[in-house]
Amino acid sequence: MDLRIQRSVVSHLRTRPKVIEIGPFVAGLDPDTESPFINYASPQPGVPITAADVTALISAFTEAGRKPRLEYVTSCTPELESLLVTAGFTVEQRNQYLVCPSDGLTASPVPEGLVLAEPMTDPDRAAVVAAQNEAFGDLPDQQPEAAVARMRRSQERGGVVLGARTEDGEWVGGGQAAPPGDGVSEVAGIAVREPFRRRGLGAAISAGVTRRLFDRGVEIAWLEASGDDSWRVYERVGYVPAGHRLYISREL
Structure with a gap:
């Protein structure tokens, strides 16, 4: 289930007005709003992630004038949180999702x-x-x-x-x-x-x-x-x- 949900998140980001693919990440941006709840990235499940990928992601958000931010299912990329925290990211929230x-x-x-x-x-x-x-x-x-x-x-x-x-x-x-x-x-x-x-x-x-x-x-x-x-x-x-x-x- 986790994998399927994460794939749907990435798929949804690809429908945004501006889509940037940075290594293993897909970022969906909207030029009409700076809201971090709309402008964010998520990792493609199963794709290896390095510190250099995180650095490139930060640069892409900075160039776009948007706050670097991610939402993702944790089990799909368990190594990612440590890389992000090392790069200066702060956890906003941990949520359990529900399915029907x-x-x-x-x-x-x-x-x-x-x-x-x-x-x-x-x-x-x-x-x-x-x-x-x-x-x-x-x-x-x-x-x-x-x-x-x-x-x-x-x-x-x-x-x-x-x-x-x-x-x-x-x-x-x-x-x-x-x-x-x-x-x-x-x-x-x-x-x-x-x-x-x-x-x-x-x-x-x-x-x-x-x-x-x-x-x-x-x-x-x-x-x-x-x-x-x-x-x-x-x-x-x-x-x-x-x-x-x-x-x-x-x-x-």
Whole structure:
């Protein structure tokens, strides 16, 4: 499972507007944002990595004006963390990811008075982005127009975006999934505005995004939980703990 997830991460990075391949690394960059959560690299599994490769990776990020940063499944390149720490990188986070196979999803009802829908126009995409940003709490480097463009590109490439709205059209939450690679897709950005929480909407969005992936032929959906509450939500709809991922970066 770890190997398959790591391959999907690398495949997703190759869909970014600017892709740089540095030895064993693939870096996906977006000229419209400096966010390190969008501009990062990941190693190709099974390819040997040297200190010189890490130095070249730092240089590539520096030349692009982006913070050197990686996300990857740790078991696929167990030697990499030591090389990165020696080169001045600092661990940001260690996460356990969860997976849901196509036969493991549990449906979750949509709360009364709300509907789930895929935003198909830029104004609707912008409203979903605004709801997510509000729910996540004014994250740094928020650029709504760039986020809308990324959302549109993702949908055009087979990714899923699902929003939640009231019957009178107010968007109150949403979530998405990356364009699939090798039958695998990452679910992310599950968010619900404060007044609409604790009604099961997060679970409904999570299940809805995942169901749409499976309906399009995806075999495995995966995600990471931001805390105990979201972990419980994801487990209720069929996600189970799997491997571990590392977030690690270096200041410019």
